[in-house]
Amino acid sequence: RDRGPGKGGIRYHPGVTLDEVKALAMLMTWKCAVVNVPYGGAKGGIVCDPTNMSQREIEALTRMYTAEISMIIGPEKDIPAPDINTNPQVMSWIVDTYSAKKGYFSPGVVTGKPLELGGSKGRFRATGRGVAIAVDGILKHKDIDIQTATVAIQGFGNVGSATAFFLDQMGCKITGLTDASGGIFNEEGIDIPEILEYVSGAGKGLIKGYPKGEFEKDLDSANKRLLESKVDVLIPAALDGQIHGNNAENIRARVVVEAANGPTTPEADKILSKNGITLVPDILANSGGVTVSYFEWVQNLQAKSWREEEIDQNLADMMKRAFDDVLSVSVKEKVDMRMAAYMVAFDRVAKVAQLRGIYA
Numbered sequence: 216r217d218r219g220p221g222k223g224g225i226r227y228h229p230g231v232t233l234d235e236v237k238a239l240a241m242l243m244t245w246k247c248a249v250v251n252v253p254y255g256g257a258k259g260g261i262v263c264d265p266t267n268m269s270q271r272e273i274e275a276l277t278r279m280y281t282a283e284i285s286m287i288i289g290p291e292k293d294i295p296a297p298d299i300n301t302n303p304q305v306m307s308w309i310v311d312t313y314s315a316k317k318g319y320f321s322p323g324v325v326t327g328k329p330l331e332l333g334g335s336k337g338r339f340r341a342t343g344r345g346v347a348i349a350v351d352g353i354l355k356h357k358d359i360d361i362q363t364a365t366v367a368i369q370g371f372g373n374v375g376s377a378t379a380f381f382l383d384q385m386g387c388k389i390t391g392l393t394d395a396s397g398g399i400f401n402e403e404g405i406d407i408p409e410i411l412e413y414v415s416g417a418g419k420g421l422i423k424g425y426p427k428g429e430f431e432k433d434l435d436s437a438n439k440r441l442l443e444s445k446v447d448v449l450i451p452a453a454l455d456g457q458i459h460g461n462n463a464e465n466i467r468a469r470v471v472v473e474a475a476n477g478p479t480t481p482e483a484d485k486i487l488s489k490n491g492i493t494l495v496p497d498i499l500a501n502s503g504g505v506t507v508s509y510f511e512w513v514q515n516l517q518a519k520s521w522r523e524e525e526i527d528q529n530l531a532d533m534m535k536r537a538f539d540d541v542l543s544v545s546v547k548e549k550v551d552m553r554m555a556a557y558m559v560a561f562d563r564v565a566k567v568a569q570l571r572g573i574y575a
């Protein structure tokens with residue numbers, strides 16, 4: 216909490232453990248520091264299985280949890296957000312319970328709220344927009360023309376689909392996509408606006424059934440083909456641990472941009488580095504989401520709503536600055552970008568801790 220209130224999501228999942236929550240909170244400390252939003256790290260979790268609970272039960276659980284933690288959260292203390300199995304409705308119940316306890320409306324206690332309750336414009340696509348900015352930065356650095364760059368993306372949910380949308384607009388050719396239903400491959404480039412329309416309509420959230428390109432329905436083969444395809448940019452945007460000791464030698468992308476959290480294992484990291492593949496780490500590449508969450512909180516404190524263009528511009532400025540900070544440490548200190556991102560983050564946290572002294 217040295218640099219500001221704690222920030223991080225609340226997770227509802229049967230597998231939540233205290234160790235996992237602590238590790239995720241620490242990751243948030245470094246992510247907030249690297250993109251330079253004035254927050255420390257935090258995380259919350261409840262061991263439960265929301266897929267087997269009614270809305271009424273989820274609401275009761277959320278309200279009871281909020282009441283219990285109300286003395287440790289707050290706009291100046293700790294600002295939760297959605298994570299696995301929590302959403303804008305859950306955030307609304309937290310605002311309501313917390314505000315009732317305080318005796319005044321306090322939307323700044325969480326981010327990821329519905330727009331009507333003080334949520335921010337631009338949040339939905341923020342992480343993908345940030346990933347696209349990171350791709351643009353690394354391609355420039357590697358002297359690869361974005362207009363001719365080929366891209367493969369694993370995951371076509373919130374982050375993967377928004378990343379595809381922005382990269383397509385920037386001129387990239389997306390030649391492979393996978394999601395939980397399989398993979399689509401097209402050397403000529405997948406028509407991104409069309410597949411986005413398909414997924415949000417007839418596809419019911421999945422790419423399966425999209426008629427153009429080559430569809431691979433076996434998920435393991437689709438992911439193997441995607442991860443090992445010869446593209447300029449590989450973007451894991453689904454799950455953790457996807458690039459590991461057993462497949463890292465087969466990665467042929469020139470650049471890996473980590474949109475998901477933790478998609479590359481430490482063993483794979485070393486192999487990619489040995490093979491000259493540049494990797495933009497998760498704490499930098501996917502920090503667009505927490506940046507717009509920060510904007511949501513600032514808007515709540517100002518009791519003001521920013522225009523979407525303002526949000527997009529501020530996000531682009533902060534992401535570019537963070538990218539440049541990390542890249543320059545990487546070049547200057549001759550370390551990979553993951554190490555550089557941690558160096559930037561540790562330095563920021565350490566400086567504040569040193570300046571503050573005792574209570575930090």
Ligand code: NAD
Pocket residue numbers: 342369370371372373374375393394395396434438452453454455474475476501502504505
């Ligand atoms: P999501 O649930 O919206 O999307 C996940 C996607 O992955 C879906 O398309 C799903 O079909 C696909 N998928 C699931 N299993 C798969 C498999 N075996 N192979 C290929 N695809 C598979 O989730 P999201 O919000 O897009 O998050 C994706 C990743 O990004 C996670 O690691 C998350 O922690 C990270 N992240 C998300 C945000 C955010 O703002 N949403 C911010 C930072 C980091």
